[in-house]
Amino acid sequence: MRTSRLTSLLVKLGALVCVLFLNAQFAIDFQLLGGVFILQTFPALILGLLKIRFSAVAMLSGWLIGTVFGVSVCWMDGLKPIHPVNFGLFSGNVSTGLLALGVNILIVLVVSAFFPAKKTAPPPQQDSVENPA
Numbered sequence: 001m002r003t004s005r006l007t008s009l010l011v012k013l014g015a016l017v018c019v020l021f022l023n024a025q026f027a028i029d030f031q032l033l034g035g036v037f038i039l040q041t042f043p044a045l046i047l048g049l050l051k052i053r054f055s056a057v058a059m060l061s062g063w064l065i066g067t068v069f070g071v072s073v074c075w076m077d078g079l080k081p082i083h084p085v086n087f088g089l090f091s092g093n094v095s096t097g098l099l100a101l102g103v104n105i106l107i108v109l110v111v112s113a114f115f116p117a118k119k120t121a122p123p124p125q126q127d128s129v130e131n132p133a
Contacts, residue, residue, distance in 0.1 A: 032081035032095075036070035039097040043108050055118075058111035066104025070096050 018027065044059045073083050073096045082093040 026079075029079055029081055032097075033074055033079065035081065035095070036074060036097040036100055037067065039101045040066045040070070040104055042101060043104055047105075047108065053117035054108055054112045055115045057115045058108045061111045062104040062106075062108035065107045066100045069103045070100030073099065 040063050043054075043062055047054055048059075074081060077083055077096070081096050083096045083099060085092065085094050085099075
C-alpha cells in the first residue's frame with residue numbers, strides 16, 4: 001500500500017516537472033507520438049471482432065512492423081507526428097500513426113494469407129442425464 005502511494009506521488013511530481021519545464025510544442029508532439037503506438041493496437045482489437053480470423057502471427061507481425069515503421073518515420077521527421085506525402089494529385093501532411101496503421105493492416109492481410117489462423121473445433125456435445133442409454 002505504501003509503495004503504491006509513493007509511486008503515485010513520484011509519477012505526479014514527474015508530470016508536474018514536465019508541464020512546468022518542457023517546451024509546450026515538444027510536449028504536444030510527444031503526446032501525438034503516443035498516438036502512433038496506440039493506433040497499432042487497432043487491428044488486434046477491431047479486426048479480432050470480425051468473422052474472418054486473422055492469425056496471431058499476422059497480428060503480432062503487423063503490430064511490430066507498424067510500430068517500427070511509425071517510430072522510424074517520426075524519427076526521420078524530427079519527432080514530428082505528421083509526415084508530408086505526395087499521392088498523385090494529393091499533396092499534404094498525414095498523421096504518421098495513420099500511415100503506420102495502413103502498413104500494419106497490410107502486413108496483417110499478407111501474413112494471414114501465408115499463415116492462416118488455425119481452425120478451432122466446436123465444443124463436444126454432452127449427453128443429457130435425462131436420456132439414459
